[in-house]
Amino acid sequence: MSDTPLLDVRAISKRFGGITAIDDLSISLFKGDILGLVGPNGAGKTAFVNCVTGFYTLSGGAIHFDGRDISALPLHQRGRLGLARTFQNIRLFRRMTVAENVACALRDHADRPLRSLFRFGGDAGFVRAARDLLERVRLADKADQLAGSLPYGEARRLEIARALATRPKLLLLDEPTAGMNEEETQELLADLRRNADLIPSMIVIEHDIKFIRDVSTRVVAMDYGRKIAEGSAAEVFAHPQVVEAYLGAGDADV
Amino acid sequence: MSQDLLFLTGVNILMAWSVYIILLSGSLSFANGGFMALGAYAAGVLTVKWGMNFYAALALAGIGTGLVGALLAYPALRTRGVYLILVTVGLSFIIQTLIQNTDYVGGVRGMTGMMGTTNWHVWGLIAIVGVGLFWLSRSHLQRQLDAVREDERVAASLGIDVVYLKVVCFAVGAGLAAIAGGLYSHYMVFINPDHFNIFVSIYVVLYVVLGGVNNFIGPVIGASVMTLLPELVRGLQSYRPLIFGVVIIVLLLVRPNGLLSFRLRTLGAHKEGGA
Amino acid sequence: MIAEQIVNGVVLGSMYALVALGFTLVFGVLDKLNFALSELFMLGGFVVIASVGLGAPLWLAGILVLVVCGLLGLVVEFVSFRKFTSADAQVTAALSSLAVGLIMIDLVQKTWGGEPVSVPVPIEWRRANVAFFGMQIQVMKIVILAVTLVLMGVLHWLISRTAMGRNIRAVAESPTFATLLGIDVKRVNQQTFFIASALAGAGGLMFSLRNGIASSDIGFTFGLKALAIMAIGGMGDLRGAVLGGILVGVIESLAIQFGFGKLGEIIVWALMILVLLARPGGLFGAAHTTEQRA
Numbered sequence: 001m002s003d004t005p006l007l008d009v010r011a012i013s014k015r016f017g018g019i020t021a022i023d024d025l026s027i028s029l030f031k032g033d034i035l036g037l038v039g040p041n042g043a044g045k046t047a048f049v050n051c052v053t054g055f056y057t058l059s060g061g062a063i064h065f066d067g068r069d070i071s072a073l074p075l076h077q078r079g080r081l082g083l084a085r086t087f088q089n090i091r092l093f094r095r096m097t098v099a100e101n102v103a104c105a106l107r108d109h110a111d112r113p114l115r116s117l118f119r120f121g122g123d124a125g126f127v128r129a130a131r132d133l134l135e136r137v138r139l140a141d142k143a144d145q146l147a148g149s150l151p152y153g154e155a156r157r158l159e160i161a162r163a164l165a166t167r168p169k170l171l172l173l174d175e176p177t178a179g180m181n182e183e184e185t186q187e188l189l190a191d192l193r194r195n196a197d198l199i200p201s202m203i204v205i206e207h208d209i210k211f212i213r214d215v216s217t218r219v220v221a222m223d224y225g226r227k228i229a230e231g232s233a234a235e236v237f238a239h240p241q242v243v244e245a246y247l248g249a250g251d252a253d254v
Numbered sequence: 255m256s257q258d259l260l261f262l263t264g265v266n267i268l269m270a271w272s273v274y275i276i277l278l279s280g281s282l283s284f285a286n287g288g289f290m291a292l293g294a295y296a297a298g299v300l301t302v303k304w305g306m307n308f309y310a311a312l313a314l315a316g317i318g319t320g321l322v323g324a325l326l327a328y329p330a331l332r333t334r335g336v337y338l339i340l341v342t343v344g345l346s347f348i349i350q351t352l353i354q355n356t357d358y359v360g361g362v363r364g365m366t367g368m369m370g371t372t373n374w375h376v377w378g379l380i381a382i383v384g385v386g387l388f389w390l391s392r393s394h395l396q397r398q399l400d401a402v403r404e405d406e407r408v409a410a411s412l413g414i415d416v417v418y419l420k421v422v423c424f425a426v427g428a429g430l431a432a433i434a435g436g437l438y439s440h441y442m443v444f445i446n447p448d449h450f451n452i453f454v455s456i457y458v459v460l461y462v463v464l465g466g467v468n469n470f471i472g473p474v475i476g477a478s479v480m481t482l483l484p485e486l487v488r489g490l491q492s493y494r495p496l497i498f499g500v501v502i503i504v505l506l507l508v509r510p511n512g513l514l515s516f517r518l519r520t521l522g523a524h525k526e527g528g529a
Numbered sequence: 530m531i532a533e534q535i536v537n538g539v540v541l542g543s544m545y546a547l548v549a550l551g552f553t554l555v556f557g558v559l560d561k562l563n564f565a566l567s568e569l570f571m572l573g574g575f576v577v578i579a580s581v582g583l584g585a586p587l588w589l590a591g592i593l594v595l596v597v598c599g600l601l602g603l604v605v606e607f608v609s610f611r612k613f614t615s616a617d618a619q620v621t622a623a624l625s626s627l628a629v630g631l632i633m634i635d636l637v638q639k640t641w642g643g644e645p646v647s648v649p650v651p652i653e654w655r656r657a658n659v660a661f662f663g664m665q666i667q668v669m670k671i672v673i674l675a676v677t678l679v680l681m682g683v684l685h686w687l688i689s690r691t692a693m694g695r696n697i698r699a700v701a702e703s704p705t706f707a708t709l710l711g712i713d714v715k716r717v718n719q720q721t722f723f724i725a726s727a728l729a730g731a732g733g734l735m736f737s738l739r740n741g742i743a744s745s746d747i748g749f750t751f752g753l754k755a756l757a758i759m760a761i762g763g764m765g766d767l768r769g770a771v772l773g774g775i776l777v778g779v780i781e782s783l784a785i786q787f788g789f790g791k792l793g794e795i796i797v798w799a800l801m802i803l804v805l806l807a808r809p810g811g812l813f814g815a816a817h818t819t820e821q822r823a
Contacts (some may be wrong), residue, residue: 053411078414093404096397100522104397105412113419116394126394127521144519166413282620329806335619336562337805342762343753344798351794360759393660450751463624496639501630503608510618 004067006031007052007170012061013225014047021047022226024061028220029170034202036216036233038209040245044225045205046088049172052203054078055087065251066169080107082209084175086159088205094148098139098158101147102123103130105165130165136195137161153184157191164198172203177211189214209237257373263481264376268434270461271383276427278396279420280403281331284433286341287454288349290299291447292319293432294439295359302367308440315523316433322344323428327421337494353447364446371441376451380436382431396497397520399423418476460502466512477513533664534786540670541737542635542778543677545731548755549762549770551725557701557765558721560616562623564607566709566729566738567752568630569598573733574648574743575637579650586717591676595727602726604718605629608719630748637745643707648737673735680731681771682723689768693720701765729755758800763811772813 005028022044029035037045050056052063054075062071070078093101103126127223134140137157142150148160156176163171177185185208192199192215206212210235211217219236221229229239236242255467269286276283293315300311330341354362390396401409403418410416439445466472484494509515548570555563559645580590583692609625612618657668688694699707700717707713727753736751737743758777762769777797784793 039360053409055411074417075407075410076413076415079411083411085411087408089407091405093401094401095517097521100400100519101522102395103394104401104409104414107413110413113395113398113415114422117390119394123392123394123521130521162412232529234386330802333805333809336623337760337809339562339620339623340756341802341805344757344802347753347798348795351791355790355792454752456631460624460628493635495631497634499628499635502628503632504626506613506621506628508611510621 005029005064005067006033008064009048010062010064012051012063013059014044014051014056015059021225023154025222026061026224027220027227027230029201029203030170031201033219034204034215034217036210036212036219037203037205037222038207038219038236038242039222041229042201043222043223043245046220047225049085049174049203049205052078053172065102068123068180071250072234079166082167083172084163084166084170085170085172086156088174088178090127090152090155090159092147092150092155092162094146094161096141096149098135098145098150099130099143099160101158102133102165103127105162106130106202111243121231133161134158136164137191141176152179153188156180156188160191160217164195167198169198169199170201172201172205175203175207176204178205185211186227213237259398259482259485260373261376261479262375264380265434265438265441266458266461266481267380267474268376268383268437268457269431270465270477271387272427272431272434272471273458273462273472274386274467274473275430276423276426277394277462278399278403279416279423280406281334281338281420281432282459283427284339284452284455284459285326285349285423286427286458287450287452287456288346289319289428289431290454291349291353291433291450292322292439294445294450295353295365295435295436296432297436298365298368298439298445298471299359301370302365308370312433315436316429318428319432320395320425324421324425325369327424327428328417331420343452343455344348350451353393355448358448362447364444365439366444368440368445369436374427375438376441379410379433384470384474389478391470391518394520400520416481430484442474457498460498464502464505466516468511468517470513470517473513476512481510494518531783531786532662533666536664536666536670538779538782539709539775540673540778541782542775543674544732544735544739544774545751545755545758545778546628546771546774547677547680547735548729548752549621549758549774550731550767551729551732552756552759553727553741553765553767554697554721554725554760555772556759558697559610559622559718559812561610561613561619562626562756563604563605563610563725564623564627564634564756565609565629566725567755568599568633569605569726569729570733570736570755571734571743571745571748572601572633572637573598573730574747575641575646575731575735577734577737578641578646578650578743585789586777587650591731593736594730598730598733599723599727601633602722602729605726606719606722611715614749626782633747634748641743645742646744648740649740659742673739676731677735680728684728684767687724688789693717697721754797757797760801761797761804761812763813766811766813769811773811776812 002132007025007029009025011024011026011231012022013024014249039045047056051058054073056189058071062069065083070081106126106129131140131143134143135191137160139158178187204215216233219233220227221236223245228241228245229236269290272286273283296315297311297319300306300314301308326345333341353359359365365511398414399419402419406416461476462473464480465476480498484490490497541585542761548566551566555561556787576594577590585593605626610622613622655669656666683812688697696712696717697720699710699712700714702712736747758773760769762773780796783791784796
């Protein structure tokens with residue numbers, strides 16, 4: 001089935017009142033792809049993630065995922081189909097413990113929550129699964145702390161572990177290295193590589209161009225809600241429109 | 255302590271739990287006085303006018319009101335925060351006014367003839383619901399509910415069916431309030447719509463706010479303290495609303511999560527999870 | 530008869546509108562519900578009784594209502610809203626103001642007892658009628674309408690023409706932005722509470738003059754309806770509060786006329802629920818859809 005894309009975004013648009021956040025955008029992604037999404041601030045990258053995961057309703061176009069039209073599906077059904085994400089401004093369940101943050105996202109009884117009331121074997125399975133995921137992101141020793149007490153870098157890793165707990169088919173990371181120094185960024189890269197077995201496909205929004213070069217198999221550049229370039233990292237970052245968009249936005253990283 | 259006081263305390267604990275159960279999914283309901291009224295009248299009609307067995311009547315009143323609650327919840331839960339407060343306040347008034355205008359149950363004059371509740375019924379039910387809530391507090395479901403309460407959009411994106419959980423909580427809470435109402439009417443023998451005015455709903459919410467919103471013991475403490483304290487301390491009785499109001503205001507300023515603010519953890523160390 | 534009921538409805542609705550204006554002002558500026566307003570409405574009548582009891586003429590009593598209720602509004606702001614500024618504290622502030630309302634009811638009952646108290650208005654005031662297009666209308670109702678119109682006019686002038694009004698509008702638009710402009714948000718909040726509470730008190734004053742009594746339970750039997758009217762008119766929409774108040778007043782009067790009796794009381798709440806579900810922006814506002822917060 002490698003000829004049908006896992007994610008097929010067909011000419012979507014998103015408008016808020018008179019403002020167009022996304023304009024006639026088409027992106028497709030195959031199983032195994034790691035797509036880097038770049039562009040200046042306000043280019044519509046986060047809006048794109050919000051449209052795919054269901055945080056925004058589309059103003060036009062359609063999104064197909066895993067062979068299904070998900071354009072009208074509510075958030076939780078998209079989550080169950082295998083879409084999981086992290087947030088630019090970290091959104092953990094701050095008053096729950098680190099382990100609980102992961103455990104609440106674990107799939108259970110074919111998603112019939114009331115069934116969990118009739119489990120008499122205790123929580124051993126959840127404890128083990130949560131612990132395993134926390135070990136994968138080097139947070140096992142913090143399992144019983146409150147999520148709200150974690151420092152920035154650890155909070156980002158916990159958010160990734162929580163997303164992985166849903167066993168996603170496609171993971172969407174929104175600026176995972178924002179606010180991190182070079183060393184932390186490298187560690188995060190190592191974390192993602194180490195857990196590649198749990199990440200079949202991924203979309204990463206990043207400003208750190210080195211990170212994008214290292215991680216992605218393909219890159220899409222956006223500006224003003226449109227796709228302005230697509231291809232390998234080298235191709236995209238050499239594209240005149242991309243260079244212009246970045247310089248125009250006063251970003252000297254290129 | 256008198257039998258009546260013990261009974262009243264028990265009913266208030268059940269009512270506080272009915273609010274707490276709805277609050278588990280993050281919705282604050284000011285309609286529980288109305289659901290209590292529905293249960294009180296439904297059970298009363300079933301036993302007095304239809305001659306049904308007391309227990310069957312209670313169960314039927316509870317289930318029926320729970321279903322009504324679910325039907326109302328589905329649209330009502332599209333609103334949240336203060337909007338949901340407004341909608342539930344509205345439901346409370348609508349239910350009360352409908353009963354006042356229903357001659358079959360006596361209208362504003364009220365209804366009489368219900369009997370058969372003892373303190374055993376009330377406290378037995380408290381034991382059952384208490385065990386249930388304890389069981390829930392250790393479950394995966396509780397964890398998902400906590401996630402919904404913290405950030406319902408994020409919880410939904412993880413695959414948790416937020417609307418379903420909210421409707422279920424609303425229905426169960428409404429059903430419990432109805433059963434508390436049925437017990438109340440069959441103890442008091444006589445009821446009228448004024449017994450279930452908006453203040454009942456407000457007071458019950460404030461019991462929960464006072465005792466603590468994060469664990470199932472808090473509502474018990476809130477309901478017990480506010481029912482018993484004014485009765486047991488001489489001279490306080492006539493100052494009940496005043497004391498209650500002041501306590502709530504001060505508490506919201508200094509301890510916004512209530513007296514018992516800890517949250518029970520669903521995993522790992524079972525110690526308190528911070529304020 | 531129907532015309533007379535419509536006039537009655539407009540009179541009733543104008544009282545609702547005054548309180549609804551208070552609710553909607555506070556909501557517009559702070560995004561919060563001030564439940565105490567319905568009890569300040571209730572207090573309006575008792576302030577008249579107290580001031581007349583102390584020997585004040587009725588016109589002075591009327592002014593005292595505005596001042597006393599306004600000042601009590603400042604107390605409510607300090608106790609229930611000052612500390613709860615974040616958006617998360619919306620419900621906390623609502624609960625706290627509810628508790629303040631409970632205290633007000635209790636204090637009134639401690640002072641005047643639980644039964645309605647008659648308001649010392651000369652009986653000939655309440656009896657006097659004028660003919661108007663073939664209808665007999667009580668002078669009192671005309672006075673109520675006139676005073677309400679004046680108050681609404683003053684409010685409109687305050688909000689749209691004065692520096693204070695400009696600041697209030699700025700904070701309602703965006704508190705953060707207003708702070709950047711150098712506007713003292715705390716002061717604006719206090720001004721808003723004073724005005725809103727004075728309006729609620731004025732509504733209570735009118736109500737007690739029309740009915741000749743003040744009663745400790747009208748806060749939740751009548752005052753809370755203004756909360757529903759605010760939602761019907763659109764939360765934060767001043768024009769909507771006035772139109773909603775009059776609409777509900779007329780509907781209720783007609784419901785009585787056509788023999789629905791107390792069942793008419795349901796209409797306002799049912800209408801509110803429908804509006805909140807179907808047109809959260811209010812019945813009269815533009816039907817704007819709001820994207821759910823991401």
